[in-house]
Structure formats: C-alpha cells, structure tokens
Amino acid sequence: MCLSIPGKITEIYTDGSLLMGKVDFGGALKEVCLDYVPEAQKGQYVLIHVGFAISVLDEEEAQETLSTLREMAALDEELSSDEIR
Amino acid sequence: MTPLEQIDRALAIAKRPDVIFTSYGDMLRVPGSTVDLFNVRAKGGDVRVVYSPLESLKIAQANPDKEVVFFAIGFETTAPPNAMAVQQAQKQNIKNFSVVVSHVCVPPAMEAILSSKKNRVQAFLAAGHVCAVMGYHEYLPISQKYKVPIVVTGFEPVDLLRGVLAAVKQLEAGQAEAENAYTRAVTLEGNLPAQKVVNTIFQPVDRKWRGIGMIPLSGLGLRPEFESFDAEKKFSVGEIITQESPLCIAGEILQGLKKPPQCSVFGKECTPSSPVGAPMVSAEGACSAYYRYHREEVSA
Numbered sequence: 001m002c003l004s005i006p007g008k009i010t011e012i013y014t015d016g017s018l019l020m021g022k023v024d025f026g027g028a029l030k031e032v033c034l035d036y037v038p039e040a041q042k043g044q045y046v047l048i049h050v051g052f053a054i055s056v057l058d059e060e061e062a063q064e065t066l067s068t069l070r071e072m073a074a075l076d077e078e079l080s081s082d083e084i085r
Numbered sequence: 086m087t088p089l090e091q092i093d094r095a096l097a098i099a100k101r102p103d104v105i106f107t108s109y110g111d112m113l114r115v116p117g118s119t120v121d122l123f124n125v126r127a128k129g130g131d132v133r134v135v136y137s138p139l140e141s142l143k144i145a146q147a148n149p150d151k152e153v154v155f156f157a158i159g160f161e162t163t164a165p166p167n168a169m170a171v172q173q174a175q176k177q178n179i180k181n182f183s184v185v186v187s188h189v190c191v192p193p194a195m196e197a198i199l200s201s202k203k204n205r206v207q208a209f210l211a212a213g214h215v216c217a218v219m220g221y222h223e224y225l226p227i228s229q230k231y232k233v234p235i236v237v238t239g240f241e242p243v244d245l246l247r248g249v250l251a252a253v254k255q256l257e258a259g260q261a262e263a264e265n266a267y268t269r270a271v272t273l274e275g276n277l278p279a280q281k282v283v284n285t286i287f288q289p290v291d292r293k294w295r296g297i298g299m300i301p302l303s304g305l306g307l308r309p310e311f312e313s314f315d316a317e318k319k320f321s322v323g324e325i326i327t328q329e330s331p332l333c334i335a336g337e338i339l340q341g342l343k344k345p346p347q348c349s350v351f352g353k354e355c356t357p358s359s360p361v362g363a364p365m366v367s368a369e370g371a372c373s374a375y376y377r378y379h380r381e382e383v384s385a
Contacts, residue, residue, distance in 0.1 A: 003214070003240055003369065004162065004214040004217070004240075016173075016177070017173075017176065018139075018169075018173070032137075033137070033139060033166070033169065035169065035278070036165055036169075036276055036278050036279040036282075037276070037278075038278065047214065047217055047270050049162050049163065049166065049214060050109065050136065050137050050138065050163055050166045051136055051137025051138070051139060051140070051166060052137065052165060052166040052169070054162065054165065054214065054217050054218050054276055054279060055217040055218075055270045055271070055276060057269050057270055058268065058269045058270075059269075061268045061269035062269040064268075064269075065239075065241070065243060065244065065247075065269060068243055068247065069243050072243065
C-alpha cells in the first residue's frame with residue numbers, strides 16, 4: 001500500500017462537514033482531509049496517507065531524528081577522509 | 086495480503102458495464118486468477134485510479150447514472166480514510182456508491198506468525214504508520230506473551246536503522262518490550278478520532294490472508310447497518326473458488342520462513358512488471374525489494 005508522507009499545512013478550511021486543508025509536499029500543494037487531526041494548526045507538519053492527515057508530527061522529536069542524520073553525515077565524512085589518508 | 090478470490094470478486098464487479106471501479110493505484114497490477122484490473126480496463130472496463138477515497142465519492146456524485154465501487158483495502162492505515170468515505174456517502178445520501186472491503190490488521194497476523202511452530206521471527210519492526218493510527222498499546226501484551234521485542238519504526242532510512250538498532254539492543258540485553266522508535270509520529274494510544282470512525286463503520290471479521298490462510302478476527306468488514314454500501318451484496322457476486330499459483334511461495338515469505346530468491350519463479354516468471362504473487366507488486370513488497378536491491382546474482 002502507498003506509504004504515508006509528511007507535508008506542511010498551508011491552509012485550513014471546511015468542505016461540507018469535513019475539515020480540509022492544503023498541504024505543501026516540498027513545493028507540490030495538495031488538498032487533504034484534516035478531519036482526523038482537528039488539533040492541527042497552519043504551519044505544522046502532518047503525516048498524509050491516501051489524502052488524509054493521520055498524525056501531527058512532533059517537531060522536537062523530528063529535530064532529534066534530523067540530528068541523528070547529521071551525525072551520520074559527519075561520521076560518513078570522517079570515515080571517507082580516513083580512507084583518503 | 087488480499088486473497089485471490091477477493092480480487093476475483095472485485096474483478097467481476099469491475100467488468101460490469103454499469104460500474105465505474107475505483108482503486109488505489111497499487112491494486113491495479115495485483116493479479117487475480119486470470120486477469121488484473123489493468124486487463125479489465127484494457128478490455129473497456131471503466132477502472133479509475135484515485136489518490137483518496139473521497140475522490141471516489143466525487144466520481145459517484147458526478148455520475149449519478151453509474152454505480153461507483155471503491156476497492157477499500159489495506160492495513161489499519163487506510164481504514165480511517167476508507168471508513169470516512171462510507172460515512173460521508175451515508176451522510177450525503179449518495180446511493181450509487183459502494184465498497185469492496187478487504188481490510189487486514191497487523192496484531193492478529195503477528196500472533197499467527199509467533200504462535201506457529203515453524204516461527205523464526207526473533208523481533209518485529211512494527212509499521213510506524215499503522216501505529217500512527219492505532220497506537221502501539223496492542224503490542225505490549227504480544228511482546229510479553231511471546232517474549233519478542235516489537236519496535237515501532239518509521240520509514241525513512243534513518244528511522245529504519247533506529248528501529249533495527251533498538252531491536253538488536255533489546256535482543257542483546259535479553260529484553261522483550263514494545264518500544265516506540267518513531268516518537269515524532271506515534272503515541273501509545275494512536276489517533277483516537279480516526280479509531281472512532283473506523284469502529285463506527287467497520288467491525289472485526291475473520292479474514293483469509295493470501296498465501297497464509299484464515300486468521301480469526303484479523304480483518305475489518307462493514308457493520309450490518311452499513312450493508313447497503315457493500316458492493317459484493319449489491320451485485321450479488323456470490324462464491325468464487327480460486328486456486329493460487331502452486332509455484333508462488335508468498336505465504337512462506339510473509340512468515341519469514343523463506344527468502345524471495347528461494348522461490349522457483351522469482352525473477353523469472355515473477356517480476357515487478359508481471360507479478361505472480363502479491364509481495365512482487367508494490368515497491369515495499371519483500372519480493373519486489375529483493376528484485377530491485379538484491380546483489381548476489383550480479384556478483385556471482
């Protein structure tokens with residue numbers, strides 16, 4: 001099944017009885033249903049699955065993953081500079 | 086995971102001239118016993134790919150003289166969107182919309198694998214997006230009962246590494262806990278509004294898994310009060326008896342008993358462009374991943 005991807009909420013509105021919004025996936029805007037994340041705010045990142053936001057991403061926790069990524073990149077650099085030597 | 090006869094029943098509905106059949110893109114190439122949805126479309130069937138189940142509802146509203154059927158399949162992650170489509174159809178009184186439901190749930194399948202005498206699985210990475218919806222409280226008793234670490238894991242490469250690391254650390258320390266390594270998206274209780282709508286529309290049912298067989302209460306089906314949205318009842322498809330390809334070992338692969346290259350049709354009759362079994366279909370399927378990234382054969 002199609003995987004979920006994170007995107008940033010740029011707009012929130014209602015369509016009939018449904019809470020909808022526009023989400024930015026790295027430049028591509030798509031309409032998604034926000035009914036399952038009524039607490040979501042404009043500017044927050046949400047996880048989108050088949051056109052529905054299923055989770056609001058915790059920014060602090062996301063930063064932790066990013067710092068692991070940076071650590072890996074740093075380690076990678078260190079290792080490859082070792083190789084050159 | 087969807088059993089062959091379920092695919093065949095969906096195909097029988099998709100072939101009807103009065104039907105617009107809508108589905109997620111990755112179901113189009115899942116083979117039934119003779120054809121797939123692509124073949125049905127090639128022969129003139131109106132089969133359309135939708136990104137969201139709400140698009141199916143819009144198609145139903147735009148085509149009141151047609152019956153619009155949506156293939157509501159997937160794990161717990163797609164259950165809330167699919168349930169919402171049915172709920173909206175009822176609220177908006179859209180009568181020409183119905184669904185073929187074939188939902189499956191992770192915890193009963195995990196238990197089926199763990200309780201098998203042949204089980205070789207030592208730890209599970211629990212799919213993070215299923216847990217984003219359902220939380221991970223269901224895994225606490227399973228990890229305790231079977232003494233197996235279950236680590237909630239995200240899908241970015243670094244998330245996967247983190248999940249594997251957490252599982253290995255637990256195994257080395259002799260622990261067996263349900264652990265969350267995907268904290269930015271997953272909480273213990275999951276998405277409660279989504280679970281509420283799922284429980285309103287669906288109820289647990291016995292479900293046959295392709296290649297594995299029947300697992301009690303491992304799926305979701307429509308509750309009786311939403312029967313009018315059941316496409317299989319609407320079109321009285323009836324019983325379809327099918328036979329799986331005797332060559333495909335999807336069941337053993339899904340249970341971790343065999344690896345894709347051990348299958349006699351892997352990479353030969355069965356490739357991502359012409360899959361014999363379900364794990365070869367979408368990119369995240371085990372056979373498809375082996376086909377793309379397996380290096381042994383090249384270096385041999």
